[in-house]
Amino acid sequence: MLADVLQKEGELDDVGPDTDLVEEYGLDSLQTISFLLRIEDTFDVELDYDSLQLSDLRSIRRFAEHVAGLSTAER
Amino acid sequence: MTSGRTAHWGTFDAERWWRPHDLAVLPAVTMPGGRSAVDAMDELLAGFCRPGDVLVTRHPVADVVRDGLAACGITFEPYAVSPAPGTADRPDPGTADGPALSTADGPPVTVDAMIAADPAARERIAACEEWQPYAVLPDTAALAARLGGPDRLPPVSVVAEVNSKTWSDGLVRKRGLPGAARVVRSAGELEAAVLECGFPAVVKDPYGVSGRGALELTTPGVLAAVRRAVGRQEAKGRRVELLVQPVYPKRCDFSGHLAVAPGGRATVLGVQTMSNRGFRHMGSQPADPGLTAVLMRAGYFDVLAEVADALADAGYWGPAGVDSMLLDDGTLIPVLEINARHSLGLLSLRLDEQAREHGLRCRLRQLDLAVPEGADIGTLCAELRRAGCRYGGGPHPGAAVLAGSTLAAPGGRVHCALFSRPDDADRLERQVLAAVSAAGMRPRGEEHAA
Numbered sequence: 001m002l003a004d005v006l007q008k009e010g011e012l013d014d015v016g017p018d019t020d021l022v023e024e025y026g027l028d029s030l031q032t033i034s035f036l037l038r039i040e041d042t043f044d045v046e047l048d049y050d051s052l053q054l055s056d057l058r059s060i061r062r063f064a065e066h067v068a069g070l071s072t073a074e075r
Numbered sequence: 076m077t078s079g080r081t082a083h084w085g086t087f088d089a090e091r092w093w094r095p096h097d098l099a100v101l102p103a104v105t106m107p108g109g110r111s112a113v114d115a116m117d118e119l120l121a122g123f124c125r126p127g128d129v130l131v132t133r134h135p136v137a138d139v140v141r142d143g144l145a146a147c148g149i150t151f152e153p154y155a156v157s158p159a160p161g162t163a164d165r166p167d168p169g170t171a172d173g174p175a176l177s178t179a180d181g182p183p184v185t186v187d188a189m190i191a192a193d194p195a196a197r198e199r200i201a202a203c204e205e206w207q208p209y210a211v212l213p214d215t216a217a218l219a220a221r222l223g224g225p226d227r228l229p230p231v232s233v234v235a236e237v238n239s240k241t242w243s244d245g246l247v248r249k250r251g252l253p254g255a256a257r258v259v260r261s262a263g264e265l266e267a268a269v270l271e272c273g274f275p276a277v278v279k280d281p282y283g284v285s286g287r288g289a290l291e292l293t294t295p296g297v298l299a300a301v302r303r304a305v306g307r308q309e310a311k312g313r314r315v316e317l318l319v320q321p322v323y324p325k326r327c328d329f330s331g332h333l334a335v336a337p338g339g340r341a342t343v344l345g346v347q348t349m350s351n352r353g354f355r356h357m358g359s360q361p362a363d364p365g366l367t368a369v370l371m372r373a374g375y376f377d378v379l380a381e382v383a384d385a386l387a388d389a390g391y392w393g394p395a396g397v398d399s400m401l402l403d404d405g406t407l408i409p410v411l412e413i414n415a416r417h418s419l420g421l422l423s424l425r426l427d428e429q430a431r432e433h434g435l436r437c438r439l440r441q442l443d444l445a446v447p448e449g450a451d452i453g454t455l456c457a458e459l460r461r462a463g464c465r466y467g468g469g470p471h472p473g474a475a476v477l478a479g480s481t482l483a484a485p486g487g488r489v490h491c492a493l494f495s496r497p498d499d500a501d502r503l504e505r506q507v508l509a510a511v512s513a514a515g516m517r518p519r520g521e522e523h524a525a
Contacts (some may be wrong), residue, residue: 010477022519023445023485023486023519026443026518027285028443028519029103029104030289030290031174033102033103033104033290034103034290034417036102036104037290037297037300037301038294038296038297039104039272040274040297040299040300041295041297041299041300042296046300046303047100047300048106048180049103049304052104057104071477073307
């Protein structure tokens with residue numbers, strides 16, 4: 001999904017869980033929002049854009065923790 | 076052209092200041108440093124300056140940038156406004172780069188408001204015979220009134236209206252042009268319009284600009300997420316006004332540029348092709364003769380004349396750019412949106428005029444760079460010079476850094492004018508990217524760094 005948003009299909013094998021997506025891959029605001037919308041669609045969660053922190057989005061690990069937190073809260 | 080001096084200044088995120096406050100917004104995030112990069116773009120207006128003109132900017136133009144511009148014949152009298160404490164341009168200690176995505180850069184302020192608060196800046200502008208703000212915003216109109224020249228600019232209410240995509244879409248419908256969008260005024264209408272249009276569809280804010288305010292809706296789930304976000308605002312009393320269009324399979328993006336005189340007489344200045352990344356502007360260059368011929372056959376220049384008439388009828392005068400698209404199947408979408416202000420395409424066109432005097436053409440290129448600690452715009456300029464590809468005027472090709480004075484770690488934005496022989500711009504661009512790499516910098520999110 002991230003590779004699709006970044007238009008780097010098949011090129012993201014080396015993305016580690018703590019890789020800085022903004023600094024390393026140039027994830028911009030439009031790509032970020034596109035990624036978030038697809039996350040909502042795929043994992044059936046609702047994101048609150050007003051409360052999202054930049055630190056929640058810098059790496060796959062931080063974002064996964066954020067989404068997991070949402071899922072727990074919804075149960 | 077006037078023989079007097081012209082004052083140039085401008086706020087580049089103009090649409091933000093025209094947008095009615097009660098409109099619902101599309102889901103968005105503000106990335107760190109994003110607005111400061113846009114704010115620092117005002118030094119690009121140097122490209123519009125004639126010798127003796129005054130350029131008032133938010134930040135000082137770096138000496139190395141000024142020297143480089145002077146070498147290619149662009150000179151001006153610079154003045155950097157004095158920021159007021161507590162603004163985004165001079166954050167209070169400890170408040171910069173706050174963590175919340177929606178308020179990352181502090182309260183925004185226009186350079187027009189900063190000028191209004193700076194007597195020396197006001198004096199410099201008042202002393203000029205002509206004023207050329209990048210765009211006429213409410214703060215620009217207030218500044219003009221304070222300087223005793225409220226009628227020297229078109230009314231801000233008109234400027235705001237004609238810059239709305241809803242206004243340009245109305246023009247498209249009235250003229251029966253291809254590419255009309257559907258304007259929706261509720262979350263429910265949004266959903267219905269997208270389902271009718273089919274996936275993928277694009278939804279646009281009437282005051283969105285390149286890279287912001289437009290989203291591609293690829294699946295019903297993504298539509299549902301956007302519908303929820305808009306619906307929540309609607310429930311709180313926000314007004315909904317959005318435009319829905321299909322995602323067109325396009326051959327190229329381009330823009331037609333006009334100058335509309337106060338009496339309504341208009342001049343077509345030229346056509347620029349644009350390279351975009353997603354919805355984001357990355358560069359522009361003159362349309363090649365093949366495209367120009369296609370556009371002439373398709374009646375594009377007649378449409379530009381109609382747009383100019385409509386702008387004049389609405390009470391607008393000044394520069395305008397019409398964003399357009401040629402589809403894979405040859406269909407022309409002549410009016411996607413109208414930018415009734417200065418634009419990067421117009422700047423590129425102006426620089427191209429100068430380049431042609433020396434048998435060269437101009438490509439304007441935007442670079443978003445990751446920058447190591449200790450490096451700055453001087454580092455990049457030194458590498459360009461070392462690589463023998465820094466433009467020094469005349470017929471020898473090279474790159475001129477137009478903007479990037481505030482470049483610093485961890486990253487920032489640079490604009491270069493690539494002056495090259497026709498058909499040789501790609502090679503010069505590769506040289507520039509090699510110099511970027513030699514400076515220890517890296518283009519963010521680009522695949523072809525040298």
